[in-house]
Amino acid sequence: MEAINRYFPELNAEQIAQFDTLLRAYPEWNARINVISRKDIDNLEVNHILHSLAIAKFVRFAPGTRVLDLGTGGGFPAVPLAVYYPEVQFHLVDRVGKKLRVATDVARQAGLLNITVQHGDIKEVKGQYDFVVSRAVMSLPEMVPLVRRLIARDNHNALPNGLLCLKGGDLKAELAPFGKQALVNELNDYFQEPYFETKKIIYLPL
Numbered sequence: 001m002e003a004i005n006r007y008f009p010e011l012n013a014e015q016i017a018q019f020d021t022l023l024r025a026y027p028e029w030n031a032r033i034n035v036i037s038r039k040d041i042d043n044l045e046v047n048h049i050l051h052s053l054a055i056a057k058f059v060r061f062a063p064g065t066r067v068l069d070l071g072t073g074g075g076f077p078a079v080p081l082a083v084y085y086p087e088v089q090f091h092l093v094d095r096v097g098k099k100l101r102v103a104t105d106v107a108r109q110a111g112l113l114n115i116t117v118q119h120g121d122i123k124e125v126k127g128q129y130d131f132v133v134s135r136a137v138m139s140l141p142e143m144v145p146l147v148r149r150l151i152a153r154d155n156h157n158a159l160p161n162g163l164l165c166l167k168g169g170d171l172k173a174e175l176a177p178f179g180k181q182a183l184v185n186e187l188n189d190y191f192q193e194p195y196f197e198t199k200k201i202i203y204l205p206l
């Protein structure tokens with residue numbers, strides 16, 4: 001919890017206990033179902049939980065905000081964000097059922113009541129969401145046509161509704177079709193750990 005507490009000192013006792021649950025439950029599950037690289041599970045706090053929480057550094061979701069996590073896998077970034085934002089609703093979608101089992105059970109153990117899950121393809125998702133979040137799932141040119149219909153027209157936040165994607169590496173070609181519409185923030189603006197030197201958050205209003 002050292003890194004999480006350092007960057008998010010505003011956490012209350014319940015949230016700290018919930019993050020402690022995540023730090024215990026994910027390694028237990030990972031021994032049975034490989035949702036995180038076994039070489040990387042020791043870096044769970046920084047490389048996965050803190051990485052997910054970068055979205056909370058970029059935007060402050062208003063209570064009642066609806067967020068869809070596309071390709072959530074074992075629950076990243078949605079499960080850590082659900083701890084941080086107890087008054088925001090998160091809908092987790094993935095085509096791999098066993099990974100969703102992990103996300104569902106970790107959320108249950110942490111007592112998170114603001115999470116729903118859906119096993120299936122993004123094309124099967126219904127409803128309206130303020131933001132779609134993802135973590136290294138697919139390129140933006142592939143993603144935008146799939147999620148545009150799911151973005152609500154009514155805004156509840158200071159930031160207009162759209163996509164929030166956690167990515168790394170050289171994104172010039174991927175972002176080229178969107179020009180100045182896509183906003184790129186370097187995560188080393190928020191976090192000092194070496195892991196974040198090449199990591200970015202991409203915001204694209206839709």
